[in-house]
Amino acid sequence: MKSRPELLVGIVTNPESGRDIRRLLFGPSVFPTSEKVSMVIRVLAALGAFGVQGVLMMPDHSGIAAGVMRAVQAHCTASLDPWPEVFVMDQAIERSANDTRRAVRFMLDAGVRLIVVLGGDGTHRVVASECGDVPLVTLSTGTNNAFPDFREATTAGIAAGLFVSGKLDGSQVCRRNKRLKIRIGRHEEIALVDIAICLTKYAGSKALWDPENLAEMFVTFSECDSIGLSSIPGLLRPTSRDDGEGTVIRFDRHDPRYWLSAPIAPGLIKQMPIHSVEPLPPGVKFAVMAKCGTIALDGEREIEFTHEEHPLVWLDREGPLTVDVPKTLELAANQGLLVSRKRNPDPQQTSIS
Amino acid sequence: MTPQLDKKLLLQAYSTMRRIRDFEERVHLEFATGEIPGFVHLYAGEEASATGVIMHLGKEDYVASTHRGHGHCIAKGMQLRTMMAEIYGKKTGICGGKGGSMHVADLDLGMMGANGIVGGGGPLICGAALAAKVKKTNNVAVCFFGDGGSNQGTILESLNLASIWQLPAIFVAENNGYAEATSSRWSVATGNIADRGAAFGMPSAIVDGHDFFAVYEAAGEAVKRARSGGGPSLLEVKVNRYFGHFEGDQQTYRGPDEVKKLRETRDCLVLFRQKVTNQGELTNEELDQIDNEVKAEVAEAVDFAKGSPKPEAADLLTDVYVAYA
Numbered sequence: 001m002k003s004r005p006e007l008l009v010g011i012v013t014n015p016e017s018g019r020d021i022r023r024l025l026f027g028p029s030v031f032p033t034s035e036k037v038s039m040v041i042r043v044l045a046a047l048g049a050f051g052v053q054g055v056l057m058m059p060d061h062s063g064i065a066a067g068v069m070r071a072v073q074a075h076c077t078a079s080l081d082p083w084p085e086v087f088v089m090d091q092a093i094e095r096s097a098n099d100t101r102r103a104v105r106f107m108l109d110a111g112v113r114l115i116v117v118l119g120g121d122g123t124h125r126v127v128a129s130e131c132g133d134v135p136l137v138t139l140s141t142g143t144n145n146a147f148p149d150f151r152e153a154t155t156a157g158i159a160a161g162l163f164v165s166g167k168l169d170g171s172q173v174c175r176r177n178k179r180l181k182i183r184i185g186r187h188e189e190i191a192l193v194d195i196a197i198c199l200t201k202y203a204g205s206k207a208l209w210d211p212e213n214l215a216e217m218f219v220t221f222s223e224c225d226s227i228g229l230s231s232i233p234g235l236l237r238p239t240s241r242d243d244g245e246g247t248v249i250r251f252d253r254h255d256p257r258y259w260l261s262a263p264i265a266p267g268l269i270k271q272m273p274i275h276s277v278e279p280l281p282p283g284v285k286f287a288v289m290a291k292c293g294t295i296a297l298d299g300e301r302e303i304e305f306t307h308e309e310h311p312l313v314w315l316d317r318e319g320p321l322t323v324d325v326p327k328t329l330e331l332a333a334n335q336g337l338l339v340s341r342k343r344n345p346d347p348q349q350t351s352i353s
Numbered sequence: 354m355t356p357q358l359d360k361k362l363l364l365q366a367y368s369t370m371r372r373i374r375d376f377e378e379r380v381h382l383e384f385a386t387g388e389i390p391g392f393v394h395l396y397a398g399e400e401a402s403a404t405g406v407i408m409h410l411g412k413e414d415y416v417a418s419t420h421r422g423h424g425h426c427i428a429k430g431m432q433l434r435t436m437m438a439e440i441y442g443k444k445t446g447i448c449g450g451k452g453g454s455m456h457v458a459d460l461d462l463g464m465m466g467a468n469g470i471v472g473g474g475g476p477l478i479c480g481a482a483l484a485a486k487v488k489k490t491n492n493v494a495v496c497f498f499g500d501g502g503s504n505q506g507t508i509l510e511s512l513n514l515a516s517i518w519q520l521p522a523i524f525v526a527e528n529n530g531y532a533e534a535t536s537s538r539w540s541v542a543t544g545n546i547a548d549r550g551a552a553f554g555m556p557s558a559i560v561d562g563h564d565f566f567a568v569y570e571a572a573g574e575a576v577k578r579a580r581s582g583g584g585p586s587l588l589e590v591k592v593n594r595y596f597g598h599f600e601g602d603q604q605t606y607r608g609p610d611e612v613k614k615l616r617e618t619r620d621c622l623v624l625f626r627q628k629v630t631n632q633g634e635l636t637n638e639e640l641d642q643i644d645n646e647v648k649a650e651v652a653e654a655v656d657f658a659k660g661s662p663k664p665e666a667a668d669l670l671t672d673v674y675v676a677y678a
Contacts, residue, residue: 062544204570
């Protein structure tokens with residue numbers, strides 16, 4: 001790889017996101033590779049317009065990086081609008097979450113100032129476990145996500161470009177997110193939205209969509225209009241991303257205090273048997289009540305545990321930094337950062353007057 | 354969600370996967386001796402796919418397979434000894450030794466056969482599924498195909514036909530990463546075969562083909578959907594094959610340790626054993642016993658095949674559509 005420019009942004013795309021078993025069940029559409037390519041291209045256009053010189057991109061097996069590179073080559077010959085130089089990392093592909101972990105570590109070593117993440121809650125969880133204090137711009141590529149923003153990639157790219165340009169105070173536009181931690185023996189994992197305990201013994205196809213065996217869940221934040229499991233606390237005890245605490249819910253199909261209708265997946269509204277709803281203050285360790293089963297991190301069953309293991313869950317405020325896109329653009333607007341007195345002939349300078 | 358598989362089903366799943374693996378490993382060895390005629394394409398490494406899907410099917414449900422079809426045949430219930438004899442081209446083979454590896458079939462079991470034509474299974478199961486729909490039998494039909502087959506017009510036409518007729522069909526794309534020697538990363542536009550479902554208005558999903566429980570759960574939902582009149586589904590199973598495209602393939606297109614690493618980290622039998630013993634559902638002794646029984650069964654199948662007679666000259670004129678007076 002040749003020498004990289006200083007203003008560097010990483011882009012992580014999950015080739016697997018938006019294709020889980022829920023697509024077979026309730027009608028949400030697959031989020032196609034072609035749209036992921038298109039989103040990255042829109043991000044590149046915005047980054048280029050705001051002075052970002054280079055992008056490090058994660059390689060993948062499904063043609064996202066290849067599609068982007070084809071577009072970059074075509075752009076170079078057809079347009080003068082500036083795009084950052086794109087470097088696709090030379091990395092073996094396992095077709096697992098390890099690809100994302102290694103890519104993020106590589107990006108940090110290369111000195112990226114920000115990472116744009118295209119994926120679902122699970123993708124962002126994996127990135128968050130490795131990214132340290134490098135902020136994320138989040139973009140949802142699916143229909144069942146709570147953590148990443150579901151917004152146009154171009155505006156997210158503008159916010160990313162403004163952040164990297166250093167014209168804005170990072171502390172004003174970044175949010176330090178809450179996160180959940182779970183310990184099983186010596187093993188620890190994190191979640192950004194929810195940890196759900198399911199009584200089925202095997203992780204199976206991972207995505208959690210059947211409420212029958214749901215025993216309890218822990219949530220960092222829950223918005224009333226969210227989709228997925230976090231809609232349950234969202235409709236009972238809404239908490240924002242900035243509230244100090246989260247929520248714990250326990251379910252009991254045999255002795256519910258009441259039933260709640262909630263959209264636990266796109267196209268799927270189920271009555272959930274609510275037994276208790278409690279605040280989840282930071283730092284307080286909660287023992288998982290189920291004796292064995294599976295643990296879903298941000299909607300995906302990842303860990304199988306037995307009666308010999310006793311998982312503990314707690315909340316802290318050491319989650320990833322994320323760029324608040326609306327706040328970034330609002331500050332930029334108020335400070336006139338997107339305004340020039342005249343049309344600048346040099347496209348590299350159009351961003352910052 | 355994965356139905357709570359009882360002990361009997363878990364043992365069945367392991368036994369089926371083990372029978373496929375040992376059968377294929379033995380064919381690999383025997384083919385090198387030169388005794389087996391024609392080509393063989395081995396399914397080792399992909400066992401969880403055939404097993405996880407076909408365990409949801411009954412004898413009356415139909416399966417159309419591929420050139421890499423031994424695993425589907427075994428999962429559908431075919432006997433190892435008559436399959437082995439067929440692969441050896443012997444008269445005692447399930448098709449009288451005339452089909453061989455790429456045309457092994459048993460219609461009595463709903464096994465429409467391995468298929469030497471890449472993508473040839475799609476139209477077959479559209480017919481089978483249409484028959485089931487018209488006759489209201491509540492049966493379903495499953496088409497297995499590979500990443501190479503996914504680019505064939507027959508498969509795309511079949512996806513369209515199944516969708517407009519809302520057939521009780523399940524299309525299972527076993528994406529093992531290579532169409533012969535061509536990487537699917539290069540040859541499959543859209544990257545994921547599952548993405549193509551949307552073009553035909555067909556629900557689709559991707560599942561990890563190294564994990565029996567993942568395949569079993571996803572396939573269960575697709576079969577349930579088809580049986581209940583919900584129409585067809587497309588399931589992309591990401592798998593890896595342990596051997597070459599065909600026996601004798603030097604596999605120069607693969608990384609030097611690619612298969613070794615796959616065997617070490619993504620062996621569906623090892624993963625299955627870890628999961629069920631960790632959960633205390635099965636013991637290592639129970640699984641070892643299956644290993645020993647299957648080993649003996651495969652050895653007996655090879656002995657049976659080797660000891661069987663070849664077809665006779667007169668057999669050339671039987672099992673054909675035209676009568677030669």
